[in-house]
Amino acid sequence: xxxxxxxxxxxxxxxxxxxxxxxxxxxxxxxxxxxxxxxxxxxxxxxxxxxxxxxxxxxxxxxxxxxxxxxxxxxxxxxxxxxxxxxxxxxxxxxxxxxxxxxxxxxxxxxxxxxxxxxxxxxxxxxxxxxxxxxxxxxxxxxxxxxxxxxxxxxxxxxxxxxxxxxxxxxxxxxxxxxxxx
Amino acid sequence: xxxxxxxxxxxxxxxxxxxxxxxxxxxxxxxxxxxxxxxxxxxxxxxxxxxxxxxxxxxxxxxxxxxxxxxxxxxxxxxxxxxxxxxxxxxxxxxxxxxxxxxxxxxxxxxxxxxxxxxxxxxxxxxxxxxxxxxxxxxxxxxxxxxxxxxxxxxxxxxxxxxxxxxxxxxxxxxxxxxxxxxxxxxxxxxxxxxxxxxxxxxxxxxxxxxxxxxxxxxxxxxxxxxxxxxxxxxxxxxxxxxxxxxxxxxxxxxxxxxxxxxxxxxxxxxxxxxxxxxxxxxxxxxxxxxxxxxxxxxxxxxxxxxxxxxxxxxxxxxxxxxxxxxxxxxxxxxxxxxxxxxxxxxxxxxxxxxxxxxxxxxxxxxxxxxxxxxxxxxxxxxxxxxxxxxxxxxxxxxxxxxxxxxxxxxxxxxxxxxxxxxxxxxxxxxxxxxxxxxxxxxxxxxxxxxxxxxxxxxxxxxxxxxxxxxxxxxxxxxxxxxxxxxxxxxxxxxxxxxxxxxxxxxxxxxxxxxxxxxxxxxxxxxxxxxxxxxxxxxxxxxxxxxxxxxxxxxxxxxxxxxxxxxxxxxxxxxxxxxxxxxxxxxxxxxxxxxxxxxxxxxxxxxxxxxxxxxxxxxxxxxxxxxxxxxxxxxxxxxxxxxxxxxxxxxxxxxxxxxxxxxxxxxxxx
Numbered sequence: 001x002x003x004x005x006x007x008x009x010x011x012x013x014x015x016x017x018x019x020x021x022x023x024x025x026x027x028x029x030x031x032x033x034x035x036x037x038x039x040x041x042x043x044x045x046x047x048x049x050x051x052x053x054x055x056x057x058x059x060x061x062x063x064x065x066x067x068x069x070x071x072x073x074x075x076x077x078x079x080x081x082x083x084x085x086x087x088x089x090x091x092x093x094x095x096x097x098x099x100x101x102x103x104x105x106x107x108x109x110x111x112x113x114x115x116x117x118x119x120x121x122x123x124x125x126x127x128x129x130x131x132x133x134x135x136x137x138x139x140x141x142x143x144x145x146x147x148x149x150x151x152x153x154x155x156x157x158x159x160x161x162x163x164x165x166x167x168x169x170x171x172x173x174x175x176x177x178x179x180x181x182x
Numbered sequence: 183x184x185x186x187x188x189x190x191x192x193x194x195x196x197x198x199x200x201x202x203x204x205x206x207x208x209x210x211x212x213x214x215x216x217x218x219x220x221x222x223x224x225x226x227x228x229x230x231x232x233x234x235x236x237x238x239x240x241x242x243x244x245x246x247x248x249x250x251x252x253x254x255x256x257x258x259x260x261x262x263x264x265x266x267x268x269x270x271x272x273x274x275x276x277x278x279x280x281x282x283x284x285x286x287x288x289x290x291x292x293x294x295x296x297x298x299x300x301x302x303x304x305x306x307x308x309x310x311x312x313x314x315x316x317x318x319x320x321x322x323x324x325x326x327x328x329x330x331x332x333x334x335x336x337x338x339x340x341x342x343x344x345x346x347x348x349x350x351x352x353x354x355x356x357x358x359x360x361x362x363x364x365x366x367x368x369x370x371x372x373x374x375x376x377x378x379x380x381x382x383x384x385x386x387x388x389x390x391x392x393x394x395x396x397x398x399x400x401x402x403x404x405x406x407x408x409x410x411x412x413x414x415x416x417x418x419x420x421x422x423x424x425x426x427x428x429x430x431x432x433x434x435x436x437x438x439x440x441x442x443x444x445x446x447x448x449x450x451x452x453x454x455x456x457x458x459x460x461x462x463x464x465x466x467x468x469x470x471x472x473x474x475x476x477x478x479x480x481x482x483x484x485x486x487x488x489x490x491x492x493x494x495x496x497x498x499x500x501x502x503x504x505x506x507x508x509x510x511x512x513x514x515x516x517x518x519x520x521x522x523x524x525x526x527x528x529x530x531x532x533x534x535x536x537x538x539x540x541x542x543x544x545x546x547x548x549x550x551x552x553x554x555x556x557x558x559x560x561x562x563x564x565x566x567x568x569x570x571x572x573x574x575x576x577x578x579x580x581x582x583x584x585x586x587x588x589x590x591x592x593x594x595x596x597x598x599x600x601x602x603x604x605x606x607x608x609x610x611x612x613x614x615x616x617x618x619x620x621x622x623x624x625x626x627x628x629x630x631x632x633x634x635x636x637x638x639x640x641x642x643x644x645x646x647x648x649x650x651x652x653x654x655x656x657x658x659x660x661x662x663x664x665x666x667x668x669x670x671x672x673x674x675x676x677x678x679x680x681x682x683x684x685x686x687x688x689x690x691x692x693x694x695x696x697x698x699x700x701x702x703x704x705x706x707x708x709x710x711x712x713x714x715x716x717x718x719x720x721x722x723x724x725x726x727x728x729x730x731x732x733x734x735x736x737x738x739x740x741x742x743x744x745x746x747x748x749x750x751x752x753x754x755x756x757x758x759x760x761x762x763x764x765x766x767x768x769x770x771x772x773x774x775x776x777x778x779x780x781x782x783x784x785x786x787x788x789x790x791x792x793x794x795x796x797x798x799x800x801x802x803x804x805x806x807x808x809x810x811x812x813x814x815x816x817x818x819x820x821x822x823x824x825x826x827x828x829x830x831x832x833x834x835x836x837x838x839x840x841x842x843x844x845x846x847x848x849x850x851x852x
Contacts (some may be wrong), residue, residue, distance in 0.1 A: 006531040017517055075777055167577035
C-alpha cells in the first residue's frame, strides 16, 4: 500500500513522458484553421475609401486565389508588402486584400504610398470577416482553390523563400489538379 | 620601421580574432570531457570508498566551470565585435544595437541561453566542489551534477551550437527582438537561471542521498542552503520578469499566466514547499521521503519548464517542428534524469522512515499544511499549462487556458495560505497549543477587519472578494509582526537587542512571510482597483485619471541608436499640485519591423500613474492612455522582502557574534 505511493511519481512521470513525446510531433505554430478544406466563409465587404470594387465570396470562385489580411497599422505587413508586389507581378494567382480593422482611409493611403498588389480589397473595419476566417493576427494569407475552398493558411509575413518554396508550388499544384475535378 | 612591424603583426592577430568561435567550440568540447569525468569518477570513488578518487571530482568540477566560462567569454566576444560570420550573431544582433544589448544578446536566444544555463550549472558544481564538506554525499552529488552537465553540453554541441558559422556572411544582422532590448531584461534571465539551475544541487543531493541510503538531519543541513539560494534567485528572477512586463508591455499587466511565466512559477511553488520541509527535516528529522520527492520535483519542474515550455513544444513557432532532433534530445534527457531519480525514489523511498512523531497542532502540522497548499497550487498551474497539449494530442483540438481558470483555481489556495501563515508559524515544534495561538490573534484580526472596511469604503470598483483578500493580507502581515513583537517582548527594555539576537532562520521566515502579505496587497491593488482613461489628445489637451491630470505638452520624433520614436512629454498635476514632467515613447525598430511602448510611470506608495502614447490620427490627435495602478509598488517591495528573507536565511546579513571554534576570533565590529 505505502510502496504503491512511492511508485506513483515515476508511473505518473512515465505517462507524462508518453504525452510529451506525442506532443513533440505537433507543430505548435501550425494552428489549423477550422476552414482548411472547407468553403471560405460567406461575406460581402464594401470597398475601402476611394475605391469602387469591394470583395466578396463570389470573387473566390472559379480560380485559385489568395486572401491576404493586412492593415496600415501592422508593421510586419509593411515588410511583407514588397514580396506581395512581386507575387502580383508574377501573376500566378490573384491576391485579394482584407483590410483588417483599419481606420477609414488609412488602408487606401497606405497602398497609395506603397503600391497596390491586390485584385480587389474588402474593408473589414470591425474584423467580422477576419474572425470568420479564423485570423489570429496580421499579416496572414489563405490559399483558396477554384471551388472556393480554403486550402492553406500562412501565418505571419510571406518571405520570398516562403513564396518560392511553399506557396507558389502549392498554387501551381492546385491549378493543375483542379482541372479534372471541375 | 615600427609601422612596418605592426602591419606584419596585425594579420596574425586578426587571424586569431577570426578564430574566436572555433576557440569557444574547443573549450566547449573540453568542458564536456571534464563534465563526463566529474559525472563518473566521484561516484565510482564513493562506491569503492576511495577518498582520493572522490577528491578528483572537485578538481574536475572547477575545471569544467573555468572552461565553460572561457567558452561563454568567446561567445560574448563574437557578439561584442558583431562578428557576422557567426550565425548566432547574425540572427540576434545588429551593428547599430547599443553595446549593452550586444552583451545581453548573448543569452537573448536559444543557443546562447543554453550556454548560460550550462555555465550556471557548472558554476553551482564549482561552488559545491569548493564549499561543501568532503565525503561520499558531496562526491555523489558532484557526480550527479556532472552527468546533468554532460547531457546538456552534449545537447548544445550536437543540436544548438552557438558557435556555428554562416556562409556567406551577411553585411549586417537581424537585430534582437526589441522587447528584449530593455534594462529589466539584462538581469531577468540570469537570475531565473540561477534559480532553475540552483535546484539541480538539491536534486543532486536527493539522488546522492537515495544512492547512499541516508536522508537525515545532516543531509538536510547540507542541502538546505543550496535550495534556499536557488529559491531566492528564482524569487528575484520572477519579480524582475513581472516588473519588466509591467512597464514594457505598455498596459501595466504584471502577470498573464502564460506558459513561460508558469514555467518559472511551478518550480518556485515546489521550491517553496521544499525549503519548508527541509527545515522540518533539519530540526525534527521528519518528512524524509517527502522532502526528497520535493527536491526531485523542484528541479524536474525547472527542466520541464525551461525546455518544454520555453523551447516551444507548447507555444513558440516552429521551434521543434523544424528540428525534431532537439525535442527528442530534450525528452531523452528528461526521461533519464527525472525518470531515473523517481525510479530510485520508488526503490529506496520506502526505506526512509520518519520516526519523529508530532501532534496535529504543531509547527510540523502547520508546515504540512503549507506543503499541501503549495503542491496543490503547483498541480493546478501544471494542469492549466499543459492541458492544451494534452487536448491537442488527444483530439487535435487547439485551445488555450486563460487567466480566469488560474485566478479561480489558484487564488483560493493563496487565500488559505494567508489565513494560516501567521498562526501556523507561531506554533511550537512537536506539540503546539491552539489556546496559545488564539490568544495572539486579537490584533491581527483587528487589522484584517480594518483592511476589509477600508477596502470597501475607499477602493473602487467596490469588490467584496478583493476587500476580503485585503483583509486576509492585513491579517497575515499583522499576525507576523505581532509574533515578532511577542517574541522580542517589544514593550520591555532591550527589545532591540533581543531583535538583533533573533536566529537567522526566524528572521528569514518573518521577512518572507511579511513579504508574501505585502505582495498580496500589491496584487489586489494592481489587479482589481485600477482605473483607466483612453482619449485622443492634441498638444495642450489634458487626460485625467484617478485624480491626476496629464497635459500633453509635445510629441517629437526622435532617433535612437536602432529605432525611431515619437516622444511625448506630459506635464502632470494631482489635485492642482504640479508633479515632475513625464516622458512616454512609442518606438519603431525598423530591422525587425516591431513597435514597442515605453510607458511613463510615476510611482508613490499609494500607486502608479502610468501613461502611454499610441498612434497618431490626423483628425483627432494622439491616442493617450492613462492608468492609475494603485498599490503596485507594494508588489515589488513585497518581492524584495521575500528575497531579503531568503538572503538572510543564507546568513548573508549575519554578524558573527561568537568566534568560530577553530580559527582566531574575529574582531566583531560594533
